[in-house]
Amino acid sequence: MGVKLGILGLGTVGTGTVQLLQNSGFRHPLLQEVEIYRVGVRSLDKPRAVTLPQTVLTTDLEAIVIDPEVDIVVEVMGGLEPARSLILKAIQNGKHVVTANKAAISRFGDEIFSAANQAGVYVMLEAAVGGGIPVIQPLKQSLSVNRIHTITGIINGTTNYILSRMQTEGSNFSDVLADAQQLGYAEADPTADVDGLDAADKIAILASLAFGGRIKLEDVYCEGIRQVSKTDIAYAEKLGFVIKLLAIAKRITSSPPISIRVHPTLVPKAHPLASINGVNNAILVEGEPIGQVMFFGPGAGAGPTASAVTSDILNLVAALQTSTAVPNPLLTCAHQDYCQIVPMAELITRFYTRFLTKDQPGVIGKLGTCFGNHGVSLESIVQTGFQGELAEIVVVTHDVREGDFRQALAEIRTFAGVDSIPSLLRVL
Known part of the structure; x- marks a missing residue:
């Protein structure tokens, strides 16, 4: 019994998937059973890196998802619509679906x-999170007997590339972003990447799998990297940290139970995620009884993403051929309650903050007193130098409740001696 594929989209990932399925050197025996039956494209005339019979290509994507001959619909077109409607129509027509669409x-x-x-x-x-890194199936299968405490990930290659270059070159965010766009590592509109939205989509999916509940995307705190300056990267370096955009999902022992957030973070240099550079992704999973497990590899691109898409196709083919159930990452999440998300004000974390103050005696003492009054314990407070006429003071806190820290900052902003607070970053 052959398995017929209907592929929606023949862009970077779609082309990579077709190349992998057509590759005679890739000798998985199940590939003999797979037929690329229909491929939906925007234009029939566009030159392509793969050769397919004209009868296979169509611009009528809806015809693919309702075609009774199609067994598996592979959605690699991206975007919210018409991807969502086509996925739903495919399901209604009894098709299995493989998707790389984390946003949908x-x-x-x-x-x-x-x-x-x-x-x-x-x-x-599998391809929706971390490109070619296998993390979805391990969470549902290999790690399913563990109680997962925390997932901490670098899951956006564009922002990791920008921050890595800012660190090694001492460059500004805007300069590196422009260069990354020219090289094709960043989109013409980089909003989804640099504002953390792409990472928020992915950590919502991982948290749902790890903690057995649904996540409302609007509950995921999201802060991007536009405000990270080369000054902060240099100070972080001196303090023994690197700055990474982290996506964190953490089980909190008290109720409500989960913290889920995306933000730039000072990561200690000894931490496993500190050395993940360039466009690479890494996902650190911590749980009991396993301890720490890290998944590392290329988080995007035609080859890695096609690898994940094709492995899902072959898992489905195996299940269809033997009529046995395969562990389905989504079906096991159905009909569950929403996870309760801890408000950011309740988060316990450390902070790095940079102040610009007038060069007056007693400013550091005043800052220290105000923090103390709000229950904020300081690990260090140092005057690092001057920016023009203004003194630069860098503060690193011990663990503190975010709401208390924000209240202290609100009071500090009213001080006559404080000019501005240009940087506020969390510390892992």
Whole structure:
């Protein structure tokens, strides 16, 4: 029994997937059973890096998802619509779905999970998080007996590339971003990457799998890297840290139970994530009884993402051929309650803050007193130099409740001797 694929999209990932499926050197025996039956494209005339019969290509994507001959729909077009509608229509027509679309899954997961459950079909999404890094299936299978405490990830290659270069070159954010756009590492509109939205989509999916509940995307705190300056990177270096955009999902022992957030973070140089540079991704999973496990590799690109898409296709083919169930990452998340998310004001973390103050005696003492009054314990407070007429003071706190720290800052902003607070970053 052959398995017929309907592929939606023939861009970077779609082309990479077709190349892998056509590669005679890739000798997985199940590949003999897979037929690329229909491929949906925007334009039939566009030159392509793969050769497919003209009869396979179509601009009618809806015809693919309702075609009774198609067994598996592979959605690699990206975006929210028409991807969401096509996935749902495919499910309604009894098709299994493989998708790389983290934006659609993180926003419309409820709808997609419920529809798949009702239709008794599989939705596979290994490629949606971390490119070629296998993390979805390990969370559902190999690590399923563990109680996961924390997932901490560098899961956006564009921002990691920018921060890595800012660190090694001492460059400004805007200069490195412009260069990354020219090299193709950043989109013309980099908002989803540099403002942390892409990482928020991915950590919502990982948290849902790890903690067995649904995540409302609007509950994920999201802060990007635009405000990270080369000055902060240099000070972090002196203090023994590197700055990374981290996505963190953490089980809190008291109720409400989960903290989930994306923000630039000072990471100690000895931490496993500190050495992850360039466009690479890494996901650190901590749980009991396993301890720490780290998944590392290329987080995007045609080859890595196609690898994850194709492995999902082959898992489905194996299940269809043997009529056995495969562990489905989405179906096991269906009909669950939403996770309760801890408000950021309740978060316990450390902070790095940089102040510009008038060069007056007693300013450091005044800052220290105000922090003490609000229950903020300081690890260090040092005057690092001057910017023009203004003294620069860098503060690193011990663990503190974020709400208390914010109240202290609100009071400090009213001090006559304080000109501005240009930087505020959390510390891992």
